[in-house]
Amino acid sequence: MKVLALILAGGQGTRLGVITNNLAKPAVPFGGKYRIIDFAISNCVNSGINTVGVVTQYMPHQLVDHLGIGKPWDLDIKDGGLYVLPPYLSRSDTSWYEGTADAVYQNIEFIDKYKPDFVIILSGDHVYRMDYNDIIDYHIEKSADCTIACMEVPVSEANRFGIMVTDPFNKIREFQEKPKEPKGTLASLGIYVFSWDFLKKALMKDASSTESDHDFGKNIIPSILKNNSNLYAYNFEGYWRDVGTISSYLDCNLEILGPLPPLDLHDKNWKVYTQSEELPPAFISDKANVIKSFVSEGAEIYGEVENSVIFQGVIVEKGAKIKDSVIMNRVKVGKETIINKSIIASSTVVGDKCEIGLKEYKVSKINKEIYNSDITLIGFNTNIPDKTIIGKNCVIDNFVDLKELNIKNLNSGEGIINEF
Amino acid sequence: MKVLGLILSGSSGNKLEKLTKKRTSAAVPVFGKYRAIDFTLSNMVNSGINKVGVLTQYNPRSLMDHLGSGKEWNLDRKRGGMFILQPFLSSFNDSMFYEGTADAIFQNMTLLKRAEEDFVLIGSGDHIYNIDFKKLYKFHIRNGADITLITKEHKESYDIAEYGQIKVNKENKIIDIKEKIDEKISDKIFTGVYFINKALLMELLYSSPKDKRNDLLMDIIVPNLKRLRVYSYNFEGYWRNIKKSVKEYYDTNMDILNYEVRKELFYSGRKIYTKLKDFAPPKININAEVSNSFIADGCIINGIVKNSILSRGVIVKAGAVIENSIVLQDTIIEEGSHIKDIIIDKDVKIREGKTIESIKSNINIIEKGTVI
Numbered sequence: 001m002k003v004l005a006l007i008l009a010g011g012q013g014t015r016l017g018v019i020t021n022n023l024a025k026p027a028v029p030f031g032g033k034y035r036i037i038d039f040a041i042s043n044c045v046n047s048g049i050n051t052v053g054v055v056t057q058y059m060p061h062q063l064v065d066h067l068g069i070g071k072p073w074d075l076d077i078k079d080g081g082l083y084v085l086p087p088y089l090s091r092s093d094t095s096w097y098e099g100t101a102d103a104v105y106q107n108i109e110f111i112d113k114y115k116p117d118f119v120i121i122l123s124g125d126h127v128y129r130m131d132y133n134d135i136i137d138y139h140i141e142k143s144a145d146c147t148i149a150c151m152e153v154p155v156s157e158a159n160r161f162g163i164m165v166t167d168p169f170n171k172i173r174e175f176q177e178k179p180k181e182p183k184g185t186l187a188s189l190g191i192y193v194f195s196w197d198f199l200k201k202a203l204m205k206d207a208s209s210t211e212s213d214h215d216f217g218k219n220i221i222p223s224i225l226k227n228n229s230n231l232y233a234y235n236f237e238g239y240w241r242d243v244g245t246i247s248s249y250l251d252c253n254l255e256i257l258g259p260l261p262p263l264d265l266h267d268k269n270w271k272v273y274t275q276s277e278e279l280p281p282a283f284i285s286d287k288a289n290v291i292k293s294f295v296s297e298g299a300e301i302y303g304e305v306e307n308s309v310i311f312q313g314v315i316v317e318k319g320a321k322i323k324d325s326v327i328m329n330r331v332k333v334g335k336e337t338i339i340n341k342s343i344i345a346s347s348t349v350v351g352d353k354c355e356i357g358l359k360e361y362k363v364s365k366i367n368k369e370i371y372n373s374d375i376t377l378i379g380f381n382t383n384i385p386d387k388t389i390i391g392k393n394c395v396i397d398n399f400v401d402l403k404e405l406n407i408k409n410l411n412s413g414e415g416i417i418n419e420f
Numbered sequence: 421m422k423v424l425g426l427i428l429s430g431s432s433g434n435k436l437e438k439l440t441k442k443r444t445s446a447a448v449p450v451f452g453k454y455r456a457i458d459f460t461l462s463n464m465v466n467s468g469i470n471k472v473g474v475l476t477q478y479n480p481r482s483l484m485d486h487l488g489s490g491k492e493w494n495l496d497r498k499r500g501g502m503f504i505l506q507p508f509l510s511s512f513n514d515s516m517f518y519e520g521t522a523d524a525i526f527q528n529m530t531l532l533k534r535a536e537e538d539f540v541l542i543g544s545g546d547h548i549y550n551i552d553f554k555k556l557y558k559f560h561i562r563n564g565a566d567i568t569l570i571t572k573e574h575k576e577s578y579d580i581a582e583y584g585q586i587k588v589n590k591e592n593k594i595i596d597i598k599e600k601i602d603e604k605i606s607d608k609i610f611t612g613v614y615f616i617n618k619a620l621l622m623e624l625l626y627s628s629p630k631d632k633r634n635d636l637l638m639d640i641i642v643p644n645l646k647r648l649r650v651y652s653y654n655f656e657g658y659w660r661n662i663k664k665s666v667k668e669y670y671d672t673n674m675d676i677l678n679y680e681v682r683k684e685l686f687y688s689g690r691k692i693y694t695k696l697k698d699f700a701p702p703k704i705n706i707n708a709e710v711s712n713s714f715i716a717d718g719c720i721i722n723g724i725v726k727n728s729i730l731s732r733g734v735i736v737k738a739g740a741v742i743e744n745s746i747v748l749q750d751t752i753i754e755e756g757s758h759i760k761d762i763i764i765d766k767d768v769k770i771r772e773g774k775t776i777e778s779i780k781s782n783i784n785i786i787e788k789g790t791v792i
Contacts, residue, residue: 032700033717257703258705259706259722265701266699266700266718271698272698272700278691279686280451280453280454280682280692281702281717281729281730282701282702283682283715284713284715285711286711286726286727288710288711289709290710291706292706293704294700294702294704295701295704296717297701297716309701310701
């Protein structure tokens with residue numbers, strides 16, 4: 001039995017705001033030293049799947065840099081391994097990937113080379129822990145053509161997912177993609193197992209249709225369902241999060257902190273592998289006070305840190321107070337600066353005596369769809385000079401220098417977004 | 421600069437007592453995630469040396485495990501790379517051991533013969549420092565030296581009887597070398613790092629009679645001191661040799677709590693590489709108190725940690741207290757235990773409520789794998 005995994009990592013993830021302005025969502029830093037895609041790849045290798053294709057499209061530089069030849073995941077091997085699959089031009093009409101199904105269709109040649117029995121389609125956007133052997137065994141047991149991993153979600157969120165209606169034997173009877181009026185609460189996790197011969201035929205058929213958006217949820221699944229194929233829902237009961245919004249991103253980061261976290265990154269039986277900087281252990285000074293937090297390698301803590309994730313190489317100066325926040329790689333936090341419920345992206349410098357994320361919540365003036373929580377987001381490589389005061393629900397774009405702009409104060413709900 | 425690196429790491433390091441019972445001193449863990457040899461190995465790689473021979477002898481298993489194919493130091497190469505040089509039996513050699521540093525190199529003469537490099541840098545696996553060997557190379561060339569030895573100003577923290585002393589003239593040319601004597605004759609001590617022209621090294625080794633070819637310094641260099649241009653290159657930075665004593669090992673580890681030392685060793689721009697273990701970042705829980713400590717990946721802390729170094733994967737349970745101690749990989753300190761002034765080796769389990777502390781001025785070691 002040969003299984004090939006294909007990770008769709010071309011998505012932009014617009015709801016993460018400025019974090020994904022210059023970065024593909026799967027490459028977004030997570031959990032102190034990881035990037036989101038590490039979870040899907042580590043799940044593959046921990047499940048014994050050693051042939052992994054990663055389909056890229058949007059802003060792939062850091063992602064491709066991170067993946068390399070798959071060394072951190074032991075995927076630098078001769079038979080199989082990790083392959084980055086960017087869109088390409090050819091004599092036939094290939095071009096940018098138009099949808100998830102098109103992305104797989106354009107790589108049929110790659111998949112065929114490995115002659116897999118099954119193909120497992122994954123998303124590089126999710127933080128989860130899953131043994132793919134279970135869903136593959138289930139797929140075989142049911143003699144299914146396609147098996148979709150799913151989970152119960154609250155009715156209020158059902159409109160964000162593909163919703164399935166199943167019979168008592170878990171056979172899928174109906175599938176609604178992001179429905180306005182959902183018929184159930186069983187949601188697709190975007191993890192599909194297909195028998196390769198079956199999928200290949202379905203992709204070919206879909207590709208020849210001019211009306212199709214070439215998307216798995218919108219086109220492929222409904223169309224194979226119409227043809228009376230064997231589609232089964234696999235009930236996943238483990239940990240799975242779509243860190244698609246700013247608040248879910250922060251929540252999910254803080255969720256790993258507790259004494260008994262739902263996702264235990266310290267579990268030695270299911271390690272998450274990554275490509276990270278080589279730095280010495282973290283230093284926590286006698287002036288520091290750290291509780292309920294992750295403090296990664298190369299961090300130097302002289303201030304207070306509570307309920308936060310501190311990434312590699314972060315410096316927190318004396319008297320600084322960080323609470324309920326995510327501070328990414330190499331951020332410097334100056335003396336007596338207070339940071340509350342904020343996400344500060346890599347290489348940003350925050351000066352002394354700043355206040356970030358305090359004040360009263362106000363509706364965003366930038367974009368209510370994206371910035372709709374009380375979290376303040378500061379982008380990559382930004383400079384916040386001494387004594388700057390930034391309220392709640394603010395956003396500052398990447399590569400902004402507040403000193404140059406001469407801004408000392410940002411009220412809640414305000415933001416600075418670069419113009420293109 | 422074409423230099424062949426040789427790292428002497430065959431020492432039993434018997435002064436480190438239980439720490440070197442099952443490993444050679446070059447494989448002794450330091451600073452939470454490193455092993456002693458990482459420093460010399462990284463220094464060589466960072467200085468552009470890409471062919472390195474590691475000479476081993478005493479209990480090399482953990483050293484071999486650590487080095488692997490040399491991948492972490494970029495030494496899994498087609499050209500150059502890392503060579504493990506262990507003692508061997510052959511038709512011309514009836515001893516299973518290297519008799520000394522000179523003998524070790526002599527027995528691996530093939531590597532020198534085949535090397536296209538013009539110079540040989542001989543370091544030790546026990547040294548903790550971050551150095552740019554390119555400067556040493558320039559010094560060597562500028563002085564037209566045959567041999568250059570790295571020296572260090574003598575400090576209170578170095579026990580003079582443990583080191584070789586070096587006397588130099590105004591031009592830094594070495595005029596006298598005395599090995600391990602109690603009397604202080606010079607304020608320069610020899611670190612044990614040699615830079616030498618390869619052809620000369622081969623000639624010196626071949627021309628020495630078999631029974632006088634054991635120690636590189638005393639048997640080969642000292643007798644020829646008058647006839648050769650032997651210079652002293654004084655290294656100004658932080659330098660310690662951890663195999664000298666348990667106290668030296670303890671003090672060196674504790675030095676990392678000093679910002680200046682951390683900055684020099686790790687943030688100078690020349691990185692120190694080590695074997696990766698893929699542990700998650702350290703987790704500090706709600707009731708934990710951590711101060712003035714160095715915490716490696718994979719640690720989970722629920723108790724109190726003060727002035728200590730915790731290696732990868734150490735678990736400190738609620739109510740446990742660790743003070744002024746070095747705790748090595750995967751050790752578990754259970755609820756309510758009290759640990760003070762002690763070195764705890766790998767995979768140790770301290771059961772609930774135990775109190776363990778060293779008798780003053782004598783740092784105790786809890787042996788690898790012990791359950792208390």
